[in-house]
Amino acid sequence: MARYLLIESRYSFGASEADFCRDLARRLATADNRVTLFLVQNGVLPARAGAHGPGFADLVRVGVEILADDFSLRERGISSDRLQPSVKPSALDVVIDRLADGAKAIWH
């Protein structure tokens, strides 16, 4: 089982490019890989409860771990109790943890 770290830094209000990491994460997880989708910068915006968009519950169902950078959340005034239940706030350290563990990493 390969490990993947997908870092999503963008949010373009439903534009197709913002779906890149979602689609890739779903396909990798469905193929029995261990996948973390790490949201950072404007990438945390769709993690808000009630945000327009498909949400992340479908990714969690196929085993994707969804984390949101706590610094990016604070910068944007998003408290952890305003996140979708499928998204967990996280320190950026997790990215270094995953890199150090040899996960294949993609920044988007």
Added chain:
Amino acid sequence: MTERKTLTFALMDAPYESARTTTALRLIDIATKRGYAVNVFAYEGAVMLPFNRQQPHPNAVHGRNVEEENHLLTKDVVAALMKAAERNGGKLDWVNCGLCVDERGAGEAIEGVRRGSPADFWKLAEASDNTLVIGTR
């Protein structure tokens, strides 16, 4: 004791233009605090991050002088990261793309920055536990 890892980052953004720079420097900060060996290959506008002629400035709009404005200079951040790496038993090897430097007249980098080419990025990545490329788009 934390195992010493080697991580390589490729950066492409010029200073003061993108949140990616802030995130990249935060990542490097975490790695240097762990005593990791950290390599940075700065490409395109990122070669300006350690440019030694960066100057703090006052902010007339907000009525602040230079000291009050306390403007953050990326060259100081890079220097601080190099010191932190050394203090924690690691190393920050910062390589500026030479052609990118020449194009931008950015040859006056802070001490510790060296000049290289994309071939050096390949060598650094080959010798690392992992590599993260943070592209502009």
